[in-house]
Amino acid sequence: MKNVKYSLKLFTVFGIPIELHVSFLILMLFIYAVAALNLFPGINLLLAVLITLVFVTVVIHELSHSYVAQRYGVKIERIVLLPIGGVSAMEEIPKDPGQEFRIAVAGPATNFVIAGVCYILVFLGASHLSGTLQDAIYYFALVNLILGGFNMLPAFPMDGGRVLRAYLAGRMSYVRATRLAANIGKQLAIIMAIVGVFYNIFLILIAVFIYIGAEQEYRTIMVSTLLEGITVGNVMTRDVQTVTPETPISEVLNLMFQKKHMGYPVVENGNLVGILTFHDVSGVVPDRRSEAVRLFMTRDIISTYPEEPVADALERLNKKQIGRLPVLSEGVLVGIISKTDILRAVEVMNLKIGE
Template structure:
């Protein structure tokens, strides 16, 4: 749910976040939570939005596109199209959030140190505490927190980006394991945080490994050229015959030399056999270019939740690339470094 835009960036609420806030204020209305606590929880998420906006502002300065800022029950996420691999840029983007929290905490401390009276004094104290806790938590040197990215940026000035990621990820896993063990004796919530950090560290390493292995590999290197195509005036029955014979799950639909759409087995599985392919195909097709890098195509597939993309060149259909093609290439590349 999009709630507003800042710096041209949409700020969105995940439905689970909305449910959480309704639940918190319902408990407050019923008397199970104090109003001060409900307001404090709301304040946490206001600070999270400011934190993510700081990341996004610096990222925009380096030309990074921000799709949105998403608020989840566990915090906020700046959905950047790609985090720069230039160490200095990653360092500045990553440190911007915690640094903003520290600055806000210092500004909030001024009226507290001056001992100014007034009804907002408790608010200043809460705002100070929230900013300090958020800054310190995010500076833990482990993915997916900012501290992990800051550590990687520092290491990447001295070693390769992949090795820097591996070192930071392994440190994050160690911290996660220590948190989990500590949680067994003191607070079970630490186990959940440890699990969150461990998964985040592993995902970051795997993502970096994939982008490193596929660096320089283009769509034209792995695509299937001259793919089998269907026509929009074919019936679903005829299309099914082709699918069972060729044993592929998706096909470009062409009208002469022009790409008209794409159709998958899922699209036609529930349609009557006499329905035309043109009536069930997807006309708005996401495509790839022959010279496009595989990392870009994989990100495009993930973003649109697609399994295959037609490959275009000079305005004509040149081939098709599937997620299976990319996975096969990755497995070959991994064997090459083992």
């Protein structure tokens, strides 16, 4: 989510940029064009306005989550409006059950409040509002009730699933609570998909989203929890095989074959000057494999240090889409850490706690 591209900033609320994804802009232009040209009898201008208001409501829903999360110190990068709804780019939700509960219920509660206000408007203005406007407000209220109710289904990682995890986390470990909530979410997703086969294919798409989201959320939480308190120095490989800038590419390829490592720090006179990975050498044609590493190595070095939490190093690896980080202490190369090293540590910790 942090790398969502092709979005346009609309405005800022609570210090949070609200962005419109180009795909959503195209969708709305298409809907309004169809309504204006009367291409399909079922799509008129009123329906187009209602669809727009629904997505506005989704933004308000996400802002409610974000506002409460900010109160607990969670940084919100942005909210992006997509055709599938609003998505908040925020840091990890607090592991305090009470805080997670309040953040999770804020969105659906906002939907219910909007629905209530709309019904009051319809009731109080029944004799003053036109039939078309009454219908619009009524259906808008109904949509908010559906959105709020649907989001409260105990299907992790939806809001109701997070409420369920918050409840469970007060009675068991956070990892176990996440696993149980995720399993319930996946089971509901399977049921939803089966129902969708007979009634509505859209339910199948939602079910896929819930199933994948539940699994990814569980894995993310499990890794971050198991790695808590572990530093890069605890996990890194200390016996580092290095190459020099003048090492031929053919020699590095032999090293990769023998050592089974896909990246090597490039050291000159004791200083780290680059890193050479399989990606760097994979495009080198056979005729150039006698040439030196310095012609192909990556000079923009992304590194870590022994005292850094290994969870932060893993986040950087994922964000930069790289496989390993050289470990520097006072400018000196003291080790290297890869995703494989981190995943191995996760497996060991998982066995230790009996998860």
